[in-house]
Amino acid sequence: MRLLLVAPIAKSKFLGEGFAFNLPFLSLPILSTHAPPDVEVTIIDERVEQINFDAPYDLVGITIMTPLAPRAYEIAEEFRRRGVTVVMGGMHVSACPDEAIHHADTIVIGEAEQVWHQLIDDFKRGALKKVYKAEAHVNPSSFIPMKRNLLNKDKYVPVEFVETTRGCPFGCHFCSVTRFFGGKYRVRPVDEVVKEIAMFKPTTTRFSIKNVVFFVDDNIIGDRNHARELFERIKPYKLNWLGQTSMDLAKDEELLALAKESGCMGFLIGFESLSDEVLKDVGKKPNVTKEYLAAIRTIQSYGIGIMGSFIFGFDQDDETVFETYWQFLKQSGLEAVYLGIMTPYPGTRVFDDLNKEGRIFDHDWSNYDTSHVVFHPRRMSAETLSKGYRWALKKSYSSYSIFKRLHRSKAYPLFSWPMNIGFHISVSRLLKNLN
Ligand code: B12
Numbered sequence: 001m002r003l004l005l006v007a008p009i010a011k012s013k014f015l016g017e018g019f020a021f022n023l024p025f026l027s028l029p030i031l032s033t034h035a036p037p038d039v040e041v042t043i044i045d046e047r048v049e050q051i052n053f054d055a056p057y058d059l060v061g062i063t064i065m066t067p068l069a070p071r072a073y074e075i076a077e078e079f080r081r082r083g084v085t086v087v088m089g090g091m092h093v094s095a096c097p098d099e100a101i102h103h104a105d106t107i108v109i110g111e112a113e114q115v116w117h118q119l120i121d122d123f124k125r126g127a128l129k130k131v132y133k134a135e136a137h138v139n140p141s142s143f144i145p146m147k148r149n150l151l152n153k154d155k156y157v158p159v160e161f162v163e164t165t166r167g168c169p170f171g172c173h174f175c176s177v178t179r180f181f182g183g184k185y186r187v188r189p190v191d192e193v194v195k196e197i198a199m200f201k202p203t204t205t206r207f208s209i210k211n212v213v214f215f216v217d218d219n220i221i222g223d224r225n226h227a228r229e230l231f232e233r234i235k236p237y238k239l240n241w242l243g244q245t246s247m248d249l250a251k252d253e254e255l256l257a258l259a260k261e262s263g264c265m266g267f268l269i270g271f272e273s274l275s276d277e278v279l280k281d282v283g284k285k286p287n288v289t290k291e292y293l294a295a296i297r298t299i300q301s302y303g304i305g306i307m308g309s310f311i312f313g314f315d316q317d318d319e320t321v322f323e324t325y326w327q328f329l330k331q332s333g334l335e336a337v338y339l340g341i342m343t344p345y346p347g348t349r350v351f352d353d354l355n356k357e358g359r360i361f362d363h364d365w366s367n368y369d370t371s372h373v374v375f376h377p378r379r380m381s382a383e384t385l386s387k388g389y390r391w392a393l394k395k396s397y398s399s400y401s402i403f404k405r406l407h408r409s410k411a412y413p414l415f416s417w418p419m420n421i422g423f424h425i426s427v428s429r430l431l432k433n434l435n
């Protein structure tokens with residue numbers, strides 16, 4: 001049996017097609033790892049290679065995040081027209097099953113690990129069901145070491161993605177994670193994570209930093225004891241790693257020191273807003289704006305860089321939000337930023353609220369890429385939000401800003417500078433495209 005797994009390309013020009021770095025990903029390698037051994041699996045990531053619709057596949061699986069849905073549906077149609085069975089899964093499918101089912105022969109709701117084997121068995125027997133629903137969250141103790149050989153490594157920046165936890169208890173109103181992965185940190189036994197890391201081959205490409213790992217967990221320190229053990233145990237592997245965490249990290253200097261000793265280069269932290277009113281409203285509990293600058297200084301004092309993530313367009317935001325952000329950025333010395341327009345992803349509370357209020361005017365999912373305004377903001381026009389976002393992006397990644405932010409940074413320059421140059425290029429492409 002021949003199985004093709006596809007990651008569609010997003011029309012989005014930021015982290016999708018126009019992004020300067022091609023990053024690998026986990027969903028499809030996980031599905032290939034969980035396929036029975038007699039299944040011949042091919043993975044195609046449209047960002048790096050083209051799909052041959054006429055190749056003789058028996059089953060095609062497509063992974064879907066919201067902005068990728070329109071392209072995913074086009075791909076499905078091409079295959080189904082040729083009589084090939086199509087299965088879809090991923091966050092968007094789980095949030096909008098009634099929509100996805102019109103474009104596929106079968107869909108998976110929730111995490112694939114528990115139903116994937118059954119689905120393939122049913123397919124082989126000609127008894128495929130319309131919907132496979134994972135009834136409970138998977139226990140990460142059951143994760144098996146992932147096959148990483150099906151992604152064409154030469155096409156990606158040399159970084160390995162690793163999961164050590166799933167889930168997040170905060171349930172921020174704009175975020176898809178808690179509804180999909182649940183409100184508890186489900187931790188993977190550190191032994192298993194270490195076993196997976198021990199299997200990585202040393203990087204041989206001319207990339208300036210070797211053994212780079214990105215821990216995709218939404219908050220790698222969510223379970224402190226787990227994080228402590230993990231950081232301790234990965235020290236011998238001399239990794240250069242990146243992760244995502246919450247502001248709470250700054251309050252635990254022992255953990256910060258351990259993170260540094262274990263090779264941490266930087267963290268992505270969701271600051272989201274510079275207004276406590278917004279943070280309270282969206283439920284981002286660990287964030288208190290008056291602590292931001294001190295938290296940044298504390299984390300940076302360990303030589304760890306920070307990419308701050310900010311969102312514009314909350315109900316309390318008016319047109320002053322962009323200048324407030326810019327003044328903060330200049331003071332903060334953040335090594336990098338990720339800026340997004342508030343986007344009501346289906347399945348989130350923000351989506352439900354805006355939808356009820358009739359404020360969503362754009363229903364084309366390909367615009368749900370955080371660079372487009374798809375709803376009527378409360379305190380400014382959609383146009384002001386869009387212009388302000390572009391202004392803030394341009395300012396943040398201007399050569400002046402990059403130099404100002406990085407020239408005193410103690411975080412890995414071999415990482416911060418190329419990353420900022422990559423963002424500078426990606427932002428120029430995005431802005432050209434949005435105009
Ligand atoms: C790492 C990451 C990235 C990486 C890699 C992307 C990738 N393809 O995985 C990068 C930086 C490239 C990225 C980019 C973007 N991301 Co991102 N990303 C993440 C993050 C932090 C981890 C992803 C991960 O590895 N999860 C673990 C894996 C195992 O989960 P999974 O991919 O969902 O797969 C499981 C199930 O969904 C299911 N499944 C998935 N696919 C399929 C397919 C089939 C056939 C089946 C049966 C099952 C199945 O089974 C899998 C195993 O259980 C998540 C947050 C999170 N916790 O997931 C956000 C997240 C997925 N990203 C998100 C977004 C919005 C984006 C961007 C659109 C942002 C932007 N502004 O451009 C871009 C889109 C990029 C693109 N391709 O065009 C949103 C998605 C929301 C939504 N409703 O779709 C998330 C949830 C963040 C958030 N808090 O809202 N992202």
Ligand code: SF4
Nearest residue numbers: 168170171172175218
């Ligand atoms: S803390 Fe982060 S991952 Fe958790 S719900 Fe909020 S935005 Fe999502």
